[in-house]
Amino acid sequence: MRGDILKQAPRFVLVLALSWGWAACGSDSTAPPPESGPTPFSFNLDGLPDAEAFLPASNPTTVEGVALGRRLFYDQRLSGDETQSCGSCHQQAFAFTDGGRRFSLGIDGIEGTTNAPAIINALYIPDLFWDGRSATLEEQALEPVPNPIEMHVEWDVAVARLQADEELVDDFESAFGTRTVTKELVVRAIAQFERTLVSNNSRFDKYVRGELELTPQELRGFDRYKFENEGDCFHCHALGGLFTHNVFANNGLDADPDPGRFANTGDEFDMGKFRAPTLRNIEVTGPYMHDGRFDTLEQVLDHYGGGMQDGPNFDSKLFLHLTQGRTFSTQAKADIIAFLKTLTDEEFLTNPDFADPNEK
Ligand code: HEC
Ligand code: HEC
Structure with missing residues (x-):
């Protein structure tokens, strides 16, 4: 284990x-x-x-x-x-x-x-x-x-x-x-x-259970995902388990963001905040973000590395990355994406118990 x-x-x-x-x-x-x-x-x-x-x-x-x-x-x-x-x-x-x-x-x-x-x-x-x-x-x-x-x-x-x-x-x-x-x-x-x-049966889950090895690139991506001076993704998309903390956050898509949670609560503190989704099966759920603005995971990483905009309630956990002008190298992006793809759960995507019963 x-x-x-x-x-x-x-x-x-x-x-x-x-x-x-x-x-x-x-x-x-x-x-x-x-x-x-x-x-x-x-x-x-x-x-x-x-x-x-x-x-x-x-x-x-x-x-x-x-x-x-x-x-x-x-x-x-x-x-x-x-x-x-x-x-x-x-x-x-x-x-x-x-x-x-x-x-x-x-x-x-x-x-x-x-x-x-x-x-x-x-x-x-x-x-x-x-x-x-x-x-x-x-x-x-x-x-x-x-x-x-x-x-x-x-x-x-x-x-x-x-x-x-x-x-x-x-x-x-x-x-x-x-x-x-x-x-x-x-x-x-x-x-x-x-x-x-x-x-809960992706390659990553099997790795955690000691049932298989990840490739060196996937492991590098995992490190980048969790290191605070690199991807630093885990604060909102939990490390393991659900791969989300279900937090509402403004991850800097626009300087003048869509209202998000504000539309629901009317609280200025919620302006521009959306629920951070799970990253499980992220390989197959594109396009990404609440408005589907990104077609690829590479575009998502270009957002987190260089594309973020300061705006109302911009998340403090991302603030330093913004002010320090973080960008991701081609290698870093490829590594993180390789890791994200270990979260694909083939069993979930093909489980006959979840399928349309009329198509059996
Ligand atoms: C026409 C396409 C469409 C149909 C049909 C549809 N949905 Fe959705 N569903 C959406 C969209 C778009 C959203 C996101 C809405 C939003 O949050 O603004 C959504 C959101 C959801 C969510 C919330 C998921 C989350 O992470 O917050 C659930 C659960 C859901 N739908 C279940 C259902 C169920 C059950 C039905 C049938 C009764 C249904 N949907 C029918 C498009 C659809
Ligand atoms: C401050 C919290 C926070 C951090 C840190 C963060 N995210 Fe997000 N992430 C969000 C929120 C909030 C959304 C939804 C935003 C929206 O749709 O408007 C999101 C959306 C996403 C999506 C799209 C999900 C979907 O279903 O459309 C991906 C992929 C993603 N993030 C990957 C990452 C990666 C990779 C990192 C690290 C480089 C990261 N995130 C760091 C909060 C965060």
Whole structure:
């Protein structure tokens, strides 16, 4: 084991199983009571800070709930003209980003203004969306369905379509003990599925577990990533574990930045701050930043080395690098990028449990 190379040392496979007592929640009186409740879902959070996982007691993750949530995540009936699902903009092969697109297109062909974020280890994200305006995955999932530039359908209409599907209603019954479909249950199921999108089996994770060696270049990149007088990336994109501290920061994209978290809180102190995303699977999630302005990781490094702009709330951890005019050599960039690519988790990108069940 090489747990000692990281501050948050992954040590063992932790299987979290929530104790689950069946609670009859407003079940349809015509439906026979279920024999037993759904089965608790077992998480493998090896290498991740298990104590920080957000698993709300109000929506326990169950095998049946996850299976239903997966169907709903890929269900086009949740959009006005039944052409778009959550999975249209959040595609597994791209770590649940939108297939290299800078801005996603909604069903009416209208472009959004932010880049679709990855959905990776989202059970750890305390404030969702680039500006942190949503506190839970359940709350988040309510938004895209009626959003006029996304799926654009009234929830009542979408729910009625699902209610008419007997087979799907059976799945609601297995997951929640009721045959009455509601938007609250739809988003609870989707959130359960999203919580299972755990990535912790990249080459880097295998290196930490002592299962393989990294190349000399990848190891050099790792050093540069963590040395304060070099990349100094780890203050916001944690070293190991989640590869993010989920902090909101202004990383100097513009002197007059987009409002970011300010739009959500109205606090001047939040002007220009965005949530620092995880760097896991970063190889496949481009283009980068909240507005997808950078196509390549090389451009990202050109930003951090020479391209940053001072502005409101520009982060103090980057300030010295700005004033000292840090730049990265071609070699340094190549090394850091080689390291970042060790965070690609092929198993996550191809896990059949995360794929569209209709395409099996
Ligand atoms: C038209 C494309 C599109 C569709 C359809 C879509 N999303 Fe998104 N999603 C986005 C964009 C763009 C953002 C970023 C919005 C922002 O933060 O300003 C986002 C943000 C998110 C986030 C927040 C991730 C984070 O790191 O903060 C989650 C979770 C998410 N979407 C899940 C879903 C679910 C669940 C559905 C289906 C109910 C869905 N999305 C449908 C484009 C889409
Ligand atoms: C002060 C905190 C901070 C430091 C230090 C920092 N970043 Fe970031 N990083 C951020 C924030 C905040 C964002 C999101 C900014 C936005 O989209 O507006 C970001 C975004 C990124 C993205 C794009 C992620 C995506 O999904 O689009 C990459 C790649 C990245 N950083 C790599 C690095 C590397 C490599 C380093 C070290 C050279 C580094 N960062 C140092 C805060 C930081």
